Amino acid sequence: MIEVAKRLQNVEEYYFSKKLREVALLKSQGKPIINLGIGSPDLEPPFKASMLLQDSLLDEKAHQYQSYQGLPELREGIANFYKTHYEVNLSSQTEILPLMGSKEGIMHISMAFLNKGDKVLIPNPGYPTYASVTKLLEAKPVFYDLKEDNNWEPDFAALERLDLKRVKIMWINYPHMPTGANATNKFYDKVIAFGKRHDILIVNDNPYSFILNDKPVSILRYKNAKDVCLELNSLSKTFNMAGWRVGMLVGNYDFISAVLRVKSNMDSGMFYGIQKGAIEALKCSEMWFKSLNSVYQRRRALVWKLAKGLNCTYDEHATGLFVWAKLPPHMKSEEFTDLVLKEHSIFITPGTVFGSNGEGYVRFSLCASEDVIEEAIARV
Incomplete structure (x- = not known):
């Protein structure tokens, strides 16, 4: 058997x-x-995005293998999107990695940074994939409490009392799924300082920031964030493109390049037409x-x-x-x-x-x- x-x-x-x-x-x-x-x-989805997807099928390179890093125009579109909506400056050459959905990014980040026996801080409640991917890589989930009476934010005093020696990654997710809570400015400052103090990679999973939310926020807007943070984002909810599988990972070059070493061995690039449609969606007013x-x-x-x-x-x-x-x-x-x-x-x-x-x-x-x-x- x-x-x-x-x-x-x-x-x-x-x-x-x-x-x-x-x-x-x-x-x-x-x-x-x-x-x-x-x-x-x-x-x-945005009408123009769907039309560009259709029109791109006749492009001579449409059905070839695509770059592992996505089309340069897509990375530039993501950089412009972050500048316009989050007031975050990103290099389209070194600080952006398009993904086939942000869910694959959870696996790729984990594979890039976790060894067997390492620990991962995971929100409770939170997205179940954080824990399942951690377990698949034979690392150990360490659940940290989110409670309604604390606005579904972590208790940093409680986190400091944990054994953090083998903690490599901390997953955060604001606006939070499933509760819909928004994090405060003070929280972002605290979590960045926590990551720097303990050499923990902080990953903010940020696909809901435009849904019923007047003030979209990226963790990369805060001081020293690029030293210890990555951010996942997605077109799935923002542009009704869940089935297209378009996501992105943004952050500093060293972290992005480590994830690319994993990703480039896992797929052969995103379909050309989907990238062209995504570029158009990112231009929405x-x-x-x-x-x-x-x-x-x-x-x-x-x-x-x-x-x-x-x-x-x-x-x-x-x-x-x-x-x-x-x-x-x-x-x-x-x-x-x-x-x-x-x-x-x-x-x-x-x-x-x-x-x-x-x-x-x-x-x-x-x-x-x-x-x-x-x-x-x-x-x-």
Whole structure:
């Protein structure tokens, strides 16, 4: 019998991969399932981006291998985007690495910096991929607490009490997923100083900064950030291009070049047409963001109404693509979401998917039309 690698013994199939099979089975049995669990944008990408993708198919180099570092025009587009929207200066030659989605960046960064037995600071609650990738590389996840009473920011005094000797990476993610919390200026200063003090690479995962958020922020805007920080970003949510798989890693040359050594052995470059479309998307004016967020504002108001109907509470100041809602006292997240799925055929995500501190919470996605959300409200 051929055995799988030992590294898979501590890694489970991704929650949504399993759960969506269950949802698909219910649909096949005639259940009218409303999916408010997944953050997959249902709106159209910028029209010009789609047109450039189509037109590029006739370019003579369209179907050849592409550069591991992406087209120079794409890197320049990313640099201009960061300058315009984040007030961050980046060298398109040395400080930008386009990715086939930012999720692959989590793996590439981890492979570039982690050895077996190293430790990684991971937010609880937080994106499950940080922990699964850490385990795949036989490093050790060290979960740090995020709590509502601290605005979902880490307690640095508690972090300083940890054994940090083998900690190589700290994952942060603001605006935060799943809670929608925004970090303060003081937080960014603290986390950069923490990284410098302990020689820890701070990686900010930043795909939600333009969704229902008036003040997009990059960690690289802060003093000394490039000494110890990298930032992941993505076109998936900002431009409704999740299936295109376009992301970026930005930061100083030494960190970027280390990740490129991994990436260049993992793929053969991003499809030419997707890069051309991404270049056009990055040129979108403020009107794009205002139009996008006007849709999400209407949807969020309806999801708030749905949450109230389920006796949940929420933070009206939270940002991002989701509504993070607190359950009535003594309710368990998974029991609650299973009950809602059974009684109302509505799929929402239990907070425990994102860590033990997600117990007592659920997450609603805004990636459904107003009609669909109104139907969910009517059922409840």
